[in-house]
Amino acid sequence: MQNRMKFIILLAMTFASAVAAAQDVKIGMITTLSTKAGYLGEEIRDGFQLAIDRQGGKLGGVGVELLVEDDGRKPERGKQIAERYIKRENIKIITGIVFSNVAMAVVPKVVRSDVFYVSPNAGPSQLAGKGCHKNYFNVAWQNDNLHEVTGKFVTDQGFGNVYLLAPNYPAGKDSLAGFKRYYKGAIAGEVYTKLGQSDYSAELATLRATKPDAVFFFLPGGMGINFLKQYSQAGLSNQIPVFGPAFSFDDRLLKAVGDAAVGVHNGSQWNHDLENVANREFVSAFQKAYGRTPTLYASQGYDAARLIGSALEAAGGNIADADAFRAALRAARFESVRGAFRFGPNQHPIQDLYVREVVKTADGGYTNRTVKKVFTDHADAYAKDCKM
Amino acid sequence: MLLLLEQILNGLQLGVMLFLMAAGLTLVFGIMRLINLAHGSMYMLGAFVAATVTQATGSFVLGLLVALPAAALAGLMVELLVLRRLYARDHLDQVLATFGLILFFNALVQLVWGRQPLFMDVPEALAGTVELIPGVPYPAYRLAIISTGLMVAGALYVLIQRTRLGMQIRASASNREMAEAIGINTPLLYSLVFALGALLAGLAGLMAAPILAVESGMGESILIETFVVIVIGGLGSIRGAFLAALLVGLVDTLGRAFLPTLLRLVLPAAAADGAGASLASMGIYILMAAVLLWRPRGLFPAPT
Numbered sequence: 078m079q080n081r082m083k084f085i086i087l088l089a090m091t092f093a094s095a096v097a098a099a100q101d102v103k104i105g106m107i108t109t110l111s112t113k114a115g116y117l118g119e120e121i122r123d124g125f126q127l128a129i130d131r132q133g134g135k136l137g138g139v140g141v142e143l144l145v146e147d148d149g150r151k152p153e154r155g156k157q158i159a160e161r162y163i164k165r166e167n168i169k170i171i172t173g174i175v176f177s178n179v180a181m182a183v184v185p186k187v188v189r190s191d192v193f194y195v196s197p198n199a200g201p202s203q204l205a206g207k208g209c210h211k212n213y214f215n216v217a218w219q220n221d222n223l224h225e226v227t228g229k230f231v232t233d234q235g236f237g238n239v240y241l242l243a244p245n246y247p248a249g250k251d252s253l254a255g256f257k258r259y260y261k262g263a264i265a266g267e268v269y270t271k272l273g274q275s276d277y278s279a280e281l282a283t284l285r286a287t288k289p290d291a292v293f294f295f296l297p298g299g300m301g302i303n304f305l306k307q308y309s310q311a312g313l314s315n316q317i318p319v320f321g322p323a324f325s326f327d328d329r330l331l332k333a334v335g336d337a338a339v340g341v342h343n344g345s346q347w348n349h350d351l352e353n354v355a356n357r358e359f360v361s362a363f364q365k366a367y368g369r370t371p372t373l374y375a376s377q378g379y380d381a382a383r384l385i386g387s388a389l390e391a392a393g394g395n396i397a398d399a400d401a402f403r404a405a406l407r408a409a410r411f412e413s414v415r416g417a418f419r420f421g422p423n424q425h426p427i428q429d430l431y432v433r434e435v436v437k438t439a440d441g442g443y444t445n446r447t448v449k450k451v452f453t454d455h456a457d458a459y460a461k462d463c464k465m
Numbered sequence: 466m467l468l469l470l471e472q473i474l475n476g477l478q479l480g481v482m483l484f485l486m487a488a489g490l491t492l493v494f495g496i497m498r499l500i501n502l503a504h505g506s507m508y509m510l511g512a513f514v515a516a517t518v519t520q521a522t523g524s525f526v527l528g529l530l531v532a533l534p535a536a537a538l539a540g541l542m543v544e545l546l547v548l549r550r551l552y553a554r555d556h557l558d559q560v561l562a563t564f565g566l567i568l569f570f571n572a573l574v575q576l577v578w579g580r581q582p583l584f585m586d587v588p589e590a591l592a593g594t595v596e597l598i599p600g601v602p603y604p605a606y607r608l609a610i611i612s613t614g615l616m617v618a619g620a621l622y623v624l625i626q627r628t629r630l631g632m633q634i635r636a637s638a639s640n641r642e643m644a645e646a647i648g649i650n651t652p653l654l655y656s657l658v659f660a661l662g663a664l665l666a667g668l669a670g671l672m673a674a675p676i677l678a679v680e681s682g683m684g685e686s687i688l689i690e691t692f693v694v695i696v697i698g699g700l701g702s703i704r705g706a707f708l709a710a711l712l713v714g715l716v717d718t719l720g721r722a723f724l725p726t727l728l729r730l731v732l733p734a735a736a737a738d739g740a741g742a743s744l745a746s747m748g749i750y751i752l753m754a755a756v757l758l759w760r761p762r763g764l765f766p767a768p769t
Contacts, residue, residue, distance in 0.1 A: 113680050116580045245742045267734075268725070269742035273686055275677050278475035278607065279721040285601075286468045299678035302582055307676055310587060310604045312594040333582035333678055 101140040102394060104385065105162035106173035107155050107183065110147035114298060116329055117175045117374050118147070121197050123367055124378030125172070128386065131362055136382055137390030148174070152182030159183045163192055169396050170195065172381050175374075177201040177220060177248060188212035191399060193406065197381035198374060200425065202251060206459030209423040212399075214406055216384050217377040218346055219425050219457035220248065221255030223322035224295065226344035226430035226451050228260035231291055231320050233451070237262035240289035240317075242280065242304070244296060245269035252295035252322070258458060265289035270296075277304050281311045292319045301325030302333050309337035318342070323445075326435055327372035331443035338435045338443060346426070347376045347415040348433050348447045355412035370444060376414050387411035421456045423463035430455050471601050472722045473715065478607045480714025481614025485669035486691040487698065487706040488621060489662025495701025495767045496638045496658055499548060500556050502563040504666055504691070505684025506570035511536040511667025512674040512683065513574055516585035525588035532671045533664055540663020544656050552655075567685065574681040582680040610672050617665065618707050625703060634658060638701065638767065690717075693749050697756045699763025709764060713749050720748035 106125065108118035122145055129136055129143060144166065148155040155174060162168040171187055172195045174180045180199035187194050188210040196204075196215040204210075205219045231239060239262060243249035249269060257264075265287045268280055284292065296304050305325070308314055314337065323345035331338055349360045349370055359379055363371040371379075384406065391405035392398065409420050413428075421427045430452040433445040490504045514535040519528035543566065551559045586592075587606045594602035625631040637644040637651055645651050670684075677683065694713050698705025725741030732740065756764065 113580065113582075113682055115575075119580070245739070245746065267738050269738060270721070271742070271746040275673075275683070275686055276475075276479055278478065279472055279718040282468060282471045282475060282601075283722050299582060299680050299683070302678035303676065306678075307604075310592075310594075310606060310676065312602050312604070329581050333584045333680075335584045335586060 101142040102136075102170070102389060102396060103142045103144060103166055103168045105159075105166065105168040105171045106143060106145045107148050107158045107162075107171065107179075108145065108173035109150045109175040109179070110145075112150050114150055114175065115147075117198070118173070120327075120329075120372050120374035121173060121175065121378035121381075124363070124371060124375035124380075125197070125382040126378075127359075127363055127366055127375075128379050128382030130366070132386070136386030137388070137394075139386075139389040139394035141389075144168070145173070148179055150176055150179065152179050155179040155183040156186070159187050163187070163190055169193060169399075170385060172197055172385070173378075174199050180204070184213060185210070193396075193399075193402070195381050195385060195406070197377040200457075202459050205423050205425050205457050206462035207464075209463035209465055211403060211424075211465055213424060214384070214420065215425045216381045217426070218428075219459065220251055221258070222346065222426075222430060222455065222457060223324070223344045224252045224255030225259045225458075226432065226455070227293060227320050227322055227342075228256040228258060230342065230344065230432045230449070230451050231256075231293065232259065232261045234291075236291040236318075238265045238289050239263075239291045239293055240265040240284050240287060241267045242284075242292065242294040242296065243269060244272040244274070244300065246272045248297075249295060253293075256293055256295075260293075270300075272300075274300060275303050277307050278311075281307060281313065284317075285311070285313060289317060292317055294319065294321050295324070296321075297324050298330075302330060305334050305337045305341070314340075320344075323373055323433065326433070326445060327374065328370045328444055329372055331435060331445075335443070336437075339437055341435045342432050342448065343435070343445070344430060344451070345373055345433050345445070346428055346430050347373050348431060348445050350445075350447050351415060351431075353412070353414070353416045356414040356416075359414045380411075380413050380415070380418075383411040383413070384409060417454070421460045422465070423457070423460045424465075425457050425460065427454050427456045429453050467598055467601050468722075470598050471603065472718055474597070474603060474607070474611070475722075476715035476718035477711065478611050478614075478714070479718055480711035481611055481618070482669055482673065483687070483690055483694050483714055484614055484618060484707050484710035485665045485672075486687055487694040487710050488617075488703055489665045490691055491695040491698065491701055491703060491706045492634075492658055493662050494695065496634060497548075497552055497655055499552060500559045500563065501548065501662075502560060502688065503543060503566035503570065504662065505688035506567055507536050507540055507663040507666035507684075508670035508673070508687060509570065509574060509681070509684040510539050511670030512585075512677075512679045513578055513583065513670075514667075515671035516583040516674050516679045517578070519585055520583070528585075529671060533667055536667020536670070537660040537664040540666075541656060541660045543663070544659040548659070549652075549655075570684075571681045578681075580681070582678040583674075585674040585679060587675040606675065613668075613672065617668070621703055630657075690749065693753050695763075697753050697763055699760075699766035701767030702763070702765040705763055705765030705767075713752065716748050716752050717745075720745040724748075 110118040146158045170193045177199040200215045200219040326343045387410045388405035392402045396402045434448045436446045515528040515532035518531045591606040633649045694709045698709030724745045728737035728741045
């Protein structure tokens with residue numbers, strides 16, 4: 078009897094302490110920390126964590142607890158983590174997914190379970206158009222945006238015969254579709270390569286033979302490094318200029334590409350040299366905390382955290398009232414590091430988009446310099462299909 | 466026409482790269498009957514060590530001099546510590562254990578070098594392009610790869626066919642017990658062959674490093690193609706591996722280069738691009754299936 082009494086008291090105490098800790102709002106992050114692409118998740122996590130640390134463990138004046146799990150780039154792993162977050166940890170805000178295929182597996186189920194999802198990276202078209210949902214917010218971009226801005230820039234620069242190159246998988250095809258939405262000239266060639274291909278000599282020889290006046294490529298990760306190095310070794314970089322989205326030109330990848338990337342123009346929604354107070358604070362705090370220049374992924378993680386913070390502040394830390402919290406998220410009253418920012422009807426960003434150029438720094442490293450704002454208040458092409 | 470010649474050069478270059486990988490793999494299989502999935506890890510180690518040393522010292526030659534022994538040493542350690550216990554086991558156990566080694570080496574590389582891909586430049590002397598075919602500048606470095614590969618192939622031929630060591634290797638491959646009975650020290654021979662295979666993989670890795678992203682897991686993509694090569698060539702046969710490697714390199718490169726254009730003749734452009742890309746990436750597997758239908762044991766099967 079006494080033992081049972083003790084047990085009940087112990088149990089009660091455990092619950093009491095659990096309740097005390099639950100004062101903090103739990104945020105669940107599912108992101109990619111392992112595999113070659115692990116640095117993307119690392120950047121997002123570090124940016125997000127920086128926003129929390131800068132407020133001493135709070136976001137918008139509300140204490141938060143950030144849980145981070147690695148999805149290993151696998152959709153089913155992402156699903157399991159989301160389930161655990163929702164059922165066991167009773168989490169109401171999830172964020173962090175890097176890859177669109179993982180997002181497609183996780184997000185629809187999450188938002189249907191009355192949990193908010195704030196995307197700091199992946200922005201598949203399905204979730205921006207017909208599959209949009211009131212609990213889904215994307216604070217980065219719709220996947221096509223960075224290709225669109227490059228397409229517009231290439232047209233504006235007067236190029237009229239462009240060679241296109243992307244891997245043979247859905248995101249590769251979407252990327253070229255995004256580029257062509259704003260590119261008005263002729264297409265010298267459209268080539269889909271094997272996903273994960275390492276040698277591009279065959280494509281480069283064909284490319285040279287077609288004599289385009291510019292090249293646009295979307296080859297994320299190691300593929301882009303391989304392509305750029307081989308492009309320059311083939312002696313093409315001084316003959317035909319190359320363009321691409323920012324994904325192949327973040328500061329961490331540039332180290333592995335070296336001189337071969339210098340002078341390449343790439344489309345992005347953010348750069349570390351954008352002139353606004355929030356960005357200056359972010360870049361210097363990030364450099365101090367982690368000893369490296371933040372990439373666009375880190376800026377997106379930081380913005381995701383600050384968006385959530387602004388909504389927590391407006392809701393007074395009470396996310397039980399989902400409608401009020403959702404309205405606060407939609408209002409997006411936070412200083413984005415990319416300057417002007419608001420949500421469109423499908424809760425994807427309406428934002429300015431830039432073109433940057435890869436330059437060599439004084440200490441022999443490589444980074445990006447903002448060249449030009451190409452789009453002002455740019456919305457994505459799928460918003461019209463979204464019926465919320 | 467010039468384009469075809471250039472693409473053939475590209476195919477040759479891919480082919481000799483595959484040969485360097487396949488030679489080690491097929492030797493190990495032919496002699497020890499061991500399937501070694503971790504062969505790609507030696508390629509990766511070669512690339513990482515070469516990139517690190519070259520970056521630190523600024524000398525490609527030093528990178529080469531350190532990376533080759535490093536890969537051979539790593540191969541030797543793997544043979545002594547792990548694979549030696551697996552010779553008597555069946556192939557499934559070997560596949561499982563060496564797959565484990567892949568995971569181990571990938572994680573090790575991430576621990577030591579981090580997740581960020583390394584950078585390695587082409588050596589100064591080979592940085593330019595050469596107009597081997599008039600009007601078509603070709604990267605000098607790729608020509609260097611082709612000639613290195615051909616030289617290694619020649620050296621291997623001499624080693625296997627014309628030296629005492631080669632004779633012992635051939636003897637152990639055709640009959641292990643008999644070779645032991647006439648006094649060949651097979652455990653030592655196995656270690657040597659394994660180290661040689663690792664060295665060749667390391668050489669492929671270090672030559673690939675200036676062209677490719679030096680990153681964890683880089684060995685796997687080439688490993689699959691390497692297996693295709695040794696299956697086509699006939700397991701255990703160096704000669705088969707050489708011809709199959711060139712064949713695979715050419716089929717893959719020419720397929721990628723010309724299939725979409727050829728398909729455009731019969732299909733609308735958008736469909737041709739898509740189908741061409743898919744067919745080109747299947748090309749070497751279709752080739753493998755065809756060869757296996759015609760010769761189930763590969764082009765030049767090793768005598769059993």
